[in-house]
Amino acid sequence: xxxxxxxxxxxxxxxxxxxxxxxxxxxxxxxxxxxxxxxxxxxxxxxxxxxxxxxxxxxxxxxxxxxxxxxxxxxxxxxxxxxxxxxxxxxxxxxxxxxxxxxxxxxxxxxxxxxxxxxxxxxxxxxxxxxxxxxxxxxxxxxxxxxxxxxxxxxxxxxxxxxxxxxxxxxxxxxxxxxxxxxxxxxxxxxxxxxxxxxxxxxxxxxxxxxxxxxxxxxxxxxxxxx
Numbered sequence: 383x384x385x386x387x388x389x390x391x392x393x394x395x396x397x398x399x400x401x402x403x404x405x406x407x408x409x410x411x412x413x414x415x416x417x418x419x420x421x422x423x424x425x426x427x428x429x430x431x432x433x434x435x436x437x438x439x440x441x442x443x444x445x446x447x448x449x450x451x452x453x454x455x456x457x458x459x460x461x462x463x464x465x466x467x468x469x470x471x472x473x474x475x476x477x478x479x480x481x482x483x484x485x486x487x488x489x490x491x492x493x494x495x496x497x498x499x500x501x502x503x504x505x506x507x508x509x510x511x512x513x514x515x516x517x518x519x520x521x522x523x524x525x526x527x528x529x530x531x532x533x534x535x536x537x538x539x540x541x542x543x544x545x546x547x548x549x550x551x552x553x554x555x556x557x558x559x560x561x562x563x564x565x566x567x568x569x570x571x572x573x574x575x576x577x578x579x580x581x582x583x584x585x586x587x588x589x590x591x592x593x594x595x596x597x598x599x600x601x602x603x604x605x606x607x608x609x
Contacts, residue, residue, distance in 0.1 A: 385526045388436040392523035395428045396515065396540050404547035413491040414500060418508070425511045432519045444518030445576065449583040458575065459591045466595035469564075473557075483603040497604050501597035509589040516541045516569065517576045517585045538569030568592070 406412065406420055432443050441447070449455070486492045492500055516537050524533025542565035546558065576585035 384435075384437065385523070388432065389523040389527045389529070391435045392432060392520045393536070395431065396520050399424055399428060399515070400540060400544045400547070403544060407547045415491075418503070422507075422511060425515050429514060429519060432523075436523075443522065444514040445522055445580075445582045446514070446518070447581040447583070449579060449581045455575075455579065455584055455587055459588050462588055462591045463595040466592050467598065470595075470599050479603065486600060486604060492600075492604060494604060497601065501593075501600060504597060505590045505593040509593050510586050512541070513572070513576075513582055513586045513589055516544075517573050518582050521573055521576070534570065534573065538566045538573060541569035541572075542566040 402424060403421060406417060412420070429440060429443065432438075433440055436443060486497075520540065521533045521537040524530055524536065542562050545565050546562055572585040572589055575588050576582055578584070
């Protein structure tokens, strides 16, 4: 019964989180620092509620277990960086790069002075929050309820839909659908890493490396793509 309650709670909480963050992104459009505070507060509240419902502590809820052996993660983690950069290069003709740059500098209020700090936060902290929510609490709730196959579909899909709220204004409809598919694949890959190494730390490391590559693109747009 407790596992069922935890699954219902995790699924509902993640859906509310996605709706809340999409509303924040599209309607309120706050600067990045405020949006980050809202996101962090929501995720921490959800995780706290998950601990209360499941009776687990935070490490148990999210699967933040010791990582052994770490060396086996080096190759997949590093391979993510050129893969992301290659994907950007292949899709560059379909992306509205001036609009992305304008979004970063005006809506998100990133500047040459603060963008490096923001990108470091995204790589280290933001990736951990997302992993704890999607690969940690949500997928683990499915697994504990004997519905791991459903978790492999729903958790990456929730991860994809959440991120679409950030980029939907940059893409045409075909590219939007492709982006959802690619994000689902990325979420499934991160989930596989998490399960394969039996620790959230593994998917966090790979996610952080992917964010480093994405941030490198952002740095190029801000520093070297002057209008």
